[in-house]
Amino acid sequence: IEPDVRQALINFLGSLSGSNGQAAQAAGWNLDTDPCLDGWNGVTCDKKNQSVQKISLDGLSLAGILDVGSLCTKQSLAASLNYLSVGNNSISGDVRKEIADCKQLARLNISGNRFSGKLPDSLPMLNNLKKLDISNNHLSGDLPDLSRISGLTTFLAQNNQLTGKVPKLDFSNLEQFDVSNNLFRGPIPDVEDRFNESSFLGNPGLCGDPLPNKCPKKVSKEEFLMYSGYALIVLVLIMFVVFRLCKRRTKEEKVDATNKIVAVDDSGYKTGLSRSDFSVISGDQSALVSSTSLVVLTSPVVNGLKFEDLLTAPAELLGRGKHGSLYKVIFDKRMTLVVKRIKDWAISSDEFKKRMQRIDQVKHPNVLPALAFYCSKLEKLLIYEYQQNGSLFQLLSGDQPLGWSSRLNLAATIAEALAFMHQELHSDGIAHGNLKSSNILLNRNMVPCISEYGLREADSKELPSLSATNSRRAIEQTGATSSNSTFNADIYAFGVILLELLTGKLVQNSEFDLARWVHSAVREEWTVEVFDKRLISHGASEARMVDLLQAAIKCVNRSPETRPTMRKVAYMINAIKEEEERSMVFEV
């Protein structure tokens, strides 16, 4: 063997052994001897001892790199070397592209090392390769196109991090095949029943035979075109039907429009039309707003809802208060909304929008959020979800008496929610402005929610509406437009709600001044007389009713500055509630 080949072999082993440079010596490889005639360990030559055919250096604790360059670029060596095996060492680094120069290689074994990186794209040029074992390394990336190596009988690649598809090899020719525990993806090619699932296990993205998990059905190009064709035809048909329906509806609306305009006019109530004949906005205004989207605040349910939807849906008038009218609007049974049409509020559209968006940022589970709103010069509308269980006002005026602990819980919940809103919106100067028991709604779980928060600023003319008398009390003696006065008015209004809960007497829309009546009764030491008889007969604790009455009286104090903040009120009511709970435990 020529000296330059000897040198190449020694260099190769030197690189393989890494810091342990003694390997060459230990294996008896040195320039003064001949690899074939003197029998270098791990080297096998041809029968005539003229060329090196095999290098077998398995299990020698080699910890360097595989310098195939020094080996395979030596033409005489490359022309004879058909076996290279360095398995079960600690060799690291990648397999370099020069491996392809060792054209005669029939067996390449690098298993059980620390090889990493991608196999070189030149590897399939080894077209004499029969056995390739790269298993138990840290190899990654997609494999080169191994299907180009036609005579492969062994391909072992298990326990690496190889990606991409399992190569389509000539499985009829393969005797050993294992790609388990890698990162291969996609369908397994047809392995002609020659290998079972153990060859593929441990690849989370693999599917199909012989693995038990089926691959998702792939739609062929023809099928795709066929289905798209069907979809297109259906779409055209739907559009045609919708177009026809819209046309018919517009015709009907034209006929109907005059009735609706009359119905919405203030005289509408007197026209004798049934309540469901009302429409939310009048016909002349609808022309201005018909194709405008609402500003959606909270709910995706109302996304895409337009004014024309509000116009065409049947609307039922729920109430016509001082601040506007309220309609119940049902959209194809999917959702029931209420639309508050605000009357005479001298607020610019910009201010209104900012105000509504600010309120929407403050969320509390016991405050009903507006879902959307609309504002223009002519109209200000707010949309809420319809609450089917009515209001606290209705609950208290109903036949079913409300028990003491329910009333106390209601009071505590509303106080807490109002305290939260006051705290969050104090710097914005946004109080409720129109708190009353008909604005405390009960949701589907009978949980109370404050509705219509911030729909009104209290101003000198427009007092927070209880009844005129009750509301005048609410803010009298305050600087009428100062923001504190609005918060103080809310506290007064909340005090009235407490009084309603305690006395069972409702003040809405009546001139009955509940606060004054309670004040005088207490002054005359008739305190017990004020309480709802039904509460006393059901054995509610008089002491705690008196405590709640004290809190209520503080809230309805004539002098707004001496009213406690809502936070303090909530604290007082919670203390009463805890006392009640303690006493219940004690009684049990």
Ligand SMILES: Nc1ncnc2c1ncn2[C@@H]1O[C@H](COP(=O)(O)OP(=O)(O)OP(=O)(O)O)[C@@H](O)[C@H]1O
């Ligand atoms: N989201 C809702 N769901 C169900 N009922 C509601 C809803 N909002 C209000 N209501 C009820 O509809 C009725 C009319 O409400 P509206 O707000 O018009 O009355 P109001 O508060 O007396 O009027 P105003 O706010 O102008 O003083 C009330 O009984 C109220 O409890």
